[in-house]
Amino acid sequence: MNETKKNNAIFKTLKAAYYPLFALLIALILMAFIIKLMGYDPLNAYQVLFTSSIKSAYGWGETLAMAIALIFSALSFSIADRSGLINLGASGQLYMGGIAGMLVATNFEGLPSIIHIPLVLIAGGLTGAAFGAIASLLKNQFGASEVVTTMMFNYIAMHFCTYLISGPMKNPASDLAQSKSALPSAVLPLLLKGTRLHAGIFIAIAAILFYYILMYHTTVGYQMRVVGMNPKVGEYAGLKIKTNQLLAMAIAGGMAGLGGAIQATVIDVRLTIDWVGNLGFDGLAVAFLGGHSPIGIAISSVFFGLLLSSANKMEMLAKVPSSVVFLFQGIIIALIIGRRIFQLGLIAKWKSNYQNKKSEASDLLEMTRDAEKTKQDALALKQMTKKGSEE
Amino acid sequence: MAILEMKHVSKYFGKVAANVDVNLSVEQGEVHALLGENGAGKSTLMNILYGLYEQSSGHIYLNGERLKLRNPKDAINKGIGMVHQHFMLVPTLTVIENVVLGMDSNHAILDLKKSAEEFAEMAKNYDMPIDPWAKVSSLSVGQQQRAEILKALYRKASILILDEPTAVLTPQEATALFDVIRRLTAEKLTIILISHKMNEIMAVCNRCTVLRQGRVVATMPVSEIQDASQLAELMVGQQVKLTMDKKPSTPGPCVLKVQNISYKDKHKVSRLNKVSFQIHAGEIVGICGVDGNGQSELVRCITGLIHPSEGQILLGAEDISKEHTSEILKKGVSHIPEDRHKMGMIMDMSINENLILMSFHQKPFSKNKLLNWKWIRSHNEDIVETYNVKTPDIYERAGNLSGGNQQKFVVGRELDRKPALLVAMHPARGLDIGATKFIQQRLLEESERGAAVLLVSTELDEIMELSDRIVVMNSGNVVGIVNQAEATRERLGLMMASEV
Secondary structure (H helix, E strand, O other), X not given: OHHHHXXXXXXXXXXXXXXHHHHHHHHHHHHHHHHHHXXXXXXXXXXXXXXXXXHOHHHHHHHHHHHHHHHHXXXXXXXXXXXXXXXXXXXXXXXXXXXXXXXXXXXXXXOOHHHHHHHHHHHHHHHHHHHHHHHHHHHHHHOOOHHHHHHHHHHHXXXXXXXXXXXXXXXXXXXXOEEOOOXXXXXXXXXXXXXXXXXXXXXXXXXXXXXXXXXXXXXXHHHHHHHHHOHXXXXXXXXXXXXXXXXXXXXXXXXXXXXXXXXXXHHHOOOEOOOOOOHHHHHHHHHHHOOOOHHHHHXXXXXXXXXXXXXXXXXXXXXXXXXXXXXXXXXXXXXXXXXXXXXXXXXXXXXHHHHHHHHHHHHHHHHHHHHHHHHHHHHHHHHHHXXXXXX | OEEEEEEEXXXXXXXXXXXXXXXXXXEOOOEEEEEEOOOOOHHHHHHHHOOOOOOOEEEEEEOOEEEOOOOHHHHHHOOEEEEOOOOOOOOOOEHHHHHHOOXXXXXXXXXXXXXXXXXXXXXXXXXXXXXXXXXXXXXXXXXXXXXXXXXXXXXXXXXXXXXXHHHXXXXXXXXXXXXXXXXXXXXXXXXXXXXXOHHHHHHHOOEEEEEEOOEEEEEEEHHHOOOHHXXXXXXXXXXXXXXXXXXXXXXXXXXXXXXXXXXXXXXXXXXXXXXXXXXXXXXXXXXXXXXXXXXXXXHHHHOOOOOOOEEEEEEXXXXXXXXXXXXXXXXXXXXXXXXXXXXXXXXOOEHHHHOOOOOOOOOOOEEOOEEOHHHHHHHHHHHHHHOOOOOOOOOOEHHHOOHHHHHHHHHHHHHOOOOOEEEEEOOOOOOOHHHXXXXXXXXXXXXXXXXXXXXXXXXXXXXHHHOOEEEEXXXXXXXXXXXXXXXXXXXXXXXXXXXX
């Protein structure tokens, strides 16, 4: 019994993982064709992309350093998704978290790290949460689609940051539009010499654990999942749908804000123009490839960390432009979002044809059986009456 | 001569038979009623005729020519038009834009002006004037229906299928519609009218065909119908009697008292009109009526999903008519909703997760917002066993279970809470006889335990078998309240069909 249960669990995990792996494979094959068309050698490119980094401690350090920010960005998308919202605003929430974190990190000189660092993280998290919650409030009050508002808020946050670093927060000692550097007491320590891998990895792991416990072991996460899967059922069970979604959006924004504060203070050290870059949408790809599951996000964030950190090496050694990596991300997202279309279009059709045929056949079988039975009943009855009349 | 004939048409969805060996013959220029209970196969049959479904077997003939319909476009080209119960108009477009939408005669550049003139001219000829440039969203429901009918006529429909056309109309609009129908048949158009309202059929139809459980029970001229009870009998039929050993109830204190509640929907159509009744502890009160006569609104008012515009709902001594669903559920109300897939369970969650939907916030299900899965698991395994849910284990995806087993665990979840008031709507709809009996037996046990039970069903047998008292509803009104001993099928059928 226990054995079958175990097998069942393994089977379920495999079943959940098969499509992302399948999408990955298709994306790799498609990309190989594109790289070939561009006139490069795809095998060489893949070799550099996937093996160069894992051979050295430096490569691993850079890969994991990339993965940290991706985890926060991905969680921001997944948490909102679980409650039925599409949060395209990770990028803006990263900006706002980074700004707030940096404000704390550049001030309060003389504070010990043990107080300064938590303050930075709290400031980033809360600001991100507030920024995320605005989109949800607008939806609840006015019915504004969160897809549009979160997307637009990205620009607001980005330009707000540009304004700050060329005005109020500008470093007077520099000619460039950038903020002062974070004070050393506010920066998480580096873990591996020569790389940018930092103690934020532990916070990222804790964030994944938090996500797992929240969703599967608390009543709060349970309600969010009910609302996300079927709001009508939630309504019938007396759940408050708007409140749930507001909370989910705040936690989602908080995750991105936290990631932003860490990224800005540790990796970038100062705020510059466009410091967030593609981090918001890279997180989306990580969340999709990881199927929104905690373990899936952990694995796929390392995978994308590997891609992003090796992209430049690929450009140097195999001459393939590093932007190919973004193309790769795009293909994966398209394949995973298109899953339903793909399945509806091909598999479902085949399946329903097959099932129709099967059920028709079994109907027929049942009908013949019924007929057979009636025949036998009739015969038995006949014999009985015969007996009766004889007696 | 018959313009349209359906011969030996059957339709199966998997193993479920929606239509079995249906023969239907419709004469030119007549209004032919298609009559039957919900789920009797009326809509399926008409969807086959409109090309939405393909029949599993049998043939359709139009003017003696065999029809092969692959999609609605084929049907429209053959002159078959359909006005669905829920209109298929794009609200942000104008009437004429909706009319030409998807027409084959459209060219790359639309000549809307010409089409609009033709359309307005045609509408005038049929005495159904309408402004082709009006936005659909600005039209009343009756006008939208008129636009749908004209749209079908503009596409040269010679046979028009109307699916429960009066369901969304006010009585005045309905009268106007009947005038239109008479006008159209005078022009030699043929109309098939799907309905389960007997007064409508008497008013405008020439002949009627009654369907029951997917089969044709009778086809007859309306003039031969003696009274409404005859139709009611045909429609409902004599079904296998389920013998339940119901003990005489000993009513306790009053648990639910509904006092003069009324409700209007967003189109300002009155759905409930001064409804009053009460249920005592240990009593089962059945609500019977043809589907769509206010039962669903009544249940939603009691469970707090909508709020009545007037009147009071007393649970014990408290008025709950303005309370949020969560508060009402907390006060000991359980609800088995009418559509378990849409309202009662989450297909993509496991049975384990589905079973805690109503109680997850209580101890010992959870403590300090942390779910106690260990306790929940053993508790849920008990429920699954007690309520005879057939599943490999409680981690199975709920959507993978059969309908009967899904309903059993929904019922199990609701009864496990030992409710003071149980609201059950169509608890046995779509279930096989075994599961039906099992669930009905559970309802009886609940009332014997001392719960007040409100049972809403369209199955007269179920209602008569289980209820101590029967509240008959028609168009949002309570027509009467009958004691079990005095209830006969004929009496209830007449009350359900009566004019108020």
